[in-house]
Amino acid sequence: MQFDFNLDFLQAKAPPLIGVDISSSAVKLVELTDTGKGLYRVERYAIKSLPKDAVTDGNITNLDAVSAALKQAWAQMDTKIKNVAMALPSSAVITKKIIVPAGLREQELETQVEAEANQYIPFALDEVNLDFQVIGPAPNLPDEVEVLIAASRKEKVEDRVAAAESAGLKALIMDVESYATQTAYDLVARQLPNGGQDQTIAVVDIGATTMHLLVLHNNQTVYTREQAFGGDQLTQEIQRRFSLSVEEAELAKKQGGLPENYDAEVLQPFTDTLSLEVARALQFFFSSTQYNHVDHILLAGGCAAIPGLDNIVSSRTQVSTQVANPFANMALSSKVKPRQLTLDAPALMIACGLAMRRFDPS
Numbered sequence: 191m192q193f194d195f196n197l198d199f200l201q202a203k204a205p206p207l208i209g210v211d212i213s214s215s216a217v218k219l220v221e222l223t224d225t226g227k228g229l230y231r232v233e234r235y236a237i238k239s240l241p242k243d244a245v246t247d248g249n250i251t252n253l254d255a256v257s258a259a260l261k262q263a264w265a266q267m268d269t270k271i272k273n274v275a276m277a278l279p280s281s282a283v284i285t286k287k288i289i290v291p292a293g294l295r296e297q298e299l300e301t302q303v304e305a306e307a308n309q310y311i312p313f314a315l316d317e318v319n320l321d322f323q324v325i326g327p328a329p330n331l332p333d334e335v336e337v338l339i340a341a342s343r344k345e346k347v348e349d350r351v352a353a354a355e356s357a358g359l360k361a362l363i364m365d366v367e368s369y370a371t372q373t374a375y376d377l378v379a380r381q382l383p384n385g386g387q388d389q390t391i392a393v394v395d396i397g398a399t400t401m402h403l404l405v406l407h408n409n410q411t412v413y414t415r416e417q418a419f420g421g422d423q424l425t426q427e428i429q430r431r432f433s434l435s436v437e438e439a440e441l442a443k444k445q446g447g448l449p450e451n452y453d454a455e456v457l458q459p460f461t462d463t464l465s466l467e468v469a470r471a472l473q474f475f476f477s478s479t480q481y482n483h484v485d486h487i488l489l490a491g492g493c494a495a496i497p498g499l500d501n502i503v504s505s506r507t508q509v510s511t512q513v514a515n516p517f518a519n520m521a522l523s524s525k526v527k528p529r530q531l532t533l534d535a536p537a538l539m540i541a542c543g544l545a546m547r548r549f550d551p552s
């Protein structure tokens with residue numbers, strides 16, 4: 191399912207574009223191309239970290255900082271493409287499935303959707319960006335179709351568009367983060383036994399501040415939940431223990447060089463807590479749905495780069511666990527360093543899913 195929120199995407203057929211994820215710790219840019227043989231290629235990507243509080247709960251709270259980071263990341267990419275696909279956090283989007291008569295013309299459908307949306311959306315329609323997608327025939331109702339409506343407050347869309355614009359970029363697509371993750375997941379699913387068919391898969395994205403759980407059955411999303419937990423907790427503990435600044439702690443976390451007791455006294459307690467949070471989130475999923483097991487866990491987000499985390503999570507949960515890499519089956523341009531990409535890949539799920547929008551059939 192993909193949304194555009196009425197940005198003028200319809201102009202050209204598959205215009206070149208870059209996927210841009212504005213997350214709490216960084217802006218992340220990915221450019222993919224289609225080599226024409228059903229094989230994608232990672233042309234280039236960039237991650238530029240953001241100062242603390244530039245993005246809070248998915249909202250851009252410091253436009254200048256975000257725009258400056260976008261500018262730098264774009265320059266670092268050394269690309270010509272200025273068109274971008276972006277996404278809103280799922281928490282900023284209301285979705286609702288409605289049923290309408292089949293065979294409506296585009297204009298009639300729009301009118302119908304607006305009338306229905308009026309009932310479900312707690313804002314005036316001129317304050318929201320509205321988009322919809324016909325899903326298909328309604329179950330058991332031969333003359334009706336199901337339509338998924340997505341709505342977001344205009345200011346949420348405008349903030350992101352403004353950040354892009356002030357960095358000299360042009361937003362063509364405004365998707366939803368969870369849908370972009372699902373697009374990237376589809377790439378990862380191909381690497382799973384049986385392509386993920388007949389299986390229940392948990393994607394656990396642990397970023398800087400938030401842990402997202404997405405559960406898929408037969409590659410369709412059946413459950414999502416987010417909670418406040420992330421790598422910032424480890425960074426803060428490193429700062430406290432070793433009297434370092436945030437920047438120093440972030441760097442040390444990734445590049446090493448911390449005192450010998452770091453592993454046993456700081457990292458291990460963090461990964462213990464992390465695996466416990468994953469186990470609890472799964473328990474919560476089981477207790478609130480008809481499901482009682484998952485076949486596989488995929489770890490995503492920056493924390494997935496912690497060495498050995500897959501083993502720690504799998505021994506706690508007793509579920510086979512692997513680190514997600516949406517680029518695993520892609521070719522790499524000579525500008526991309528394979529080892530670094532493998533480390534960065536789990537944090538690039540959303541940016542990758544957005545970059546894939548370049549290949550939308552139109």
Ligand SMILES: Nc1ncnc2c1ncn2[C@@H]1O[C@H](COP(=O)(O)OP(=O)(O)OP(=O)(O)O)[C@@H](O)[C@H]1O
Binds near residue numbers: 216400425440497
């Ligand atoms: N090699 C690494 N080892 C340990 N932690 C890492 C490594 N690389 C990144 N991280 C941590 O991952 C976190 C950033 O992850 P990610 O980029 O997924 O977050 P985000 O998407 O910005 O945040 P959120 O999803 O919470 O908004 C930071 O806490 C960072 O320190």
Ligand SMILES: [Mg+2]
Binds near residue numbers: 214395397491
């Ligand atoms: Mg994230």
